[in-house]
Amino acid sequence: MKITADTDSCVASGQCVLLAPGTFDQDEETGSVVLLTDEPAAGEEDAVRQAELTCPAAAIRLAGA
């Protein structure tokens, strides 16, 4: 599973960070999504899938199994 996050369309809701704090973070200044890793952090596969579904800007994409 490979994650991409589009910072241009990101609306800084931070929902992904709350769901999967090992995989996503937020820029302190702009609020934009920061990918900590392009694979889900250990144990966060489901949370990353949930983040893709709930991202209000559809900025998070998952590719592969």
Place this chain on the structure above:
Amino acid sequence: MTTTEQTPRLPFSRGNALEIAPDYEALRREAPVSRVLTPAGDPAWLITSYEAAKEVFRDRRFGRSHPAPEQASRISYAAVQDGPSGDFESEEREHKRMRRMLAPAFSAPRMRALGDRIAELTDRCLDDLQAARDADPGAPVDLTDFLAFPLPVLVICELLGVPYEDREKFRGLSERIARMDGGEDAQAAMTEFKAYMTQLAEAKRADPQPDVISDMVAVQADDPTFTDDDLARMGAGLLFAGHETTSTRIAMGTLFLLTDTARRDRFAADPEGQVAQTVEEILRLTATSGTGLLRYAHEDVEIAGTRIARGDAVLISSDAANRDAAVFADPDEFDPDRTPNVHLAFGTGAHVCIGANLARTELRTVFPKLFERFPGLRLAVGLDEIAVRTNRVAGGVDRVPVEW
């Protein structure tokens, strides 16, 4: 308009605090987009299906401003969500500026840092709840007085930099601006609310603090198009939205957990393990709005086969969308095992609630603490005795009497 079939008029009435009006489902069965009359009596489109709600939330052809505001459908006689707001030409630019300005203060890292403080404030509220019980052991205690109202107020006061001592003042103002039949009094309250925020901003200008109002004052210093009126309106909006909605969720979440003892016991047995999912289910099921969220079409748009003309008012009912059986199995059932639970309680798209993380952080703190401390908490009255506020923009209940 025919006399045999009248256009339904909002707000719809419901059976009790935990249900939503059956009219929503009846309308959705007919079509995802329906013609309704607003509480003010003007025509609007009501969105009741999940897919259509998501579509409108994400479609940039809808906004809060109106191409010809004087012709716009009026929603109610409150002073929030009552009609068009902002400027048609500059709305998108203004909105982006607002998000940029506020994003850092509401970011997840900032919420993590605030977590311990929220825990401390929650403990203090629970001490007060216990003290009220001890003072008169035979009498029920109102959870709204000691927890559901004060906690979100304490938190938003710290975040925005508003003195907690002023809570009765802005509680009163918040109630007055959000009464759907408020009329002149609602407008007068909004003027007073903005004057209060302007006064606060003055103080921050002289003595900046690490808080959101100081951030706004700093932005204003670099951007003269961000007027004093803009700042006052935004500050009042944040203070109103920041306490009223979370208050409602704490009260209603407690009701959901207490009306079924097995549900309460299950949660109380493992609060930390269950809280994330339980909070999402509380968010999904809590009906907070008598009208839904307001948008105006900025051009002709077709949604789910319905043509919506430029300038038409559209009310998106998240309450209805969150109970759409096409997306949520047994939509009226409280099921903390529901996954995924992609509800629209905070909206979605570019206008998604900026306080969503703050609300989640508060709710994820308050329910475990409440049930760790009072695992045997119970409702002191029947659910039917808890009055629903139908005349308020943010809905909610007046009281939640509890005992233990």
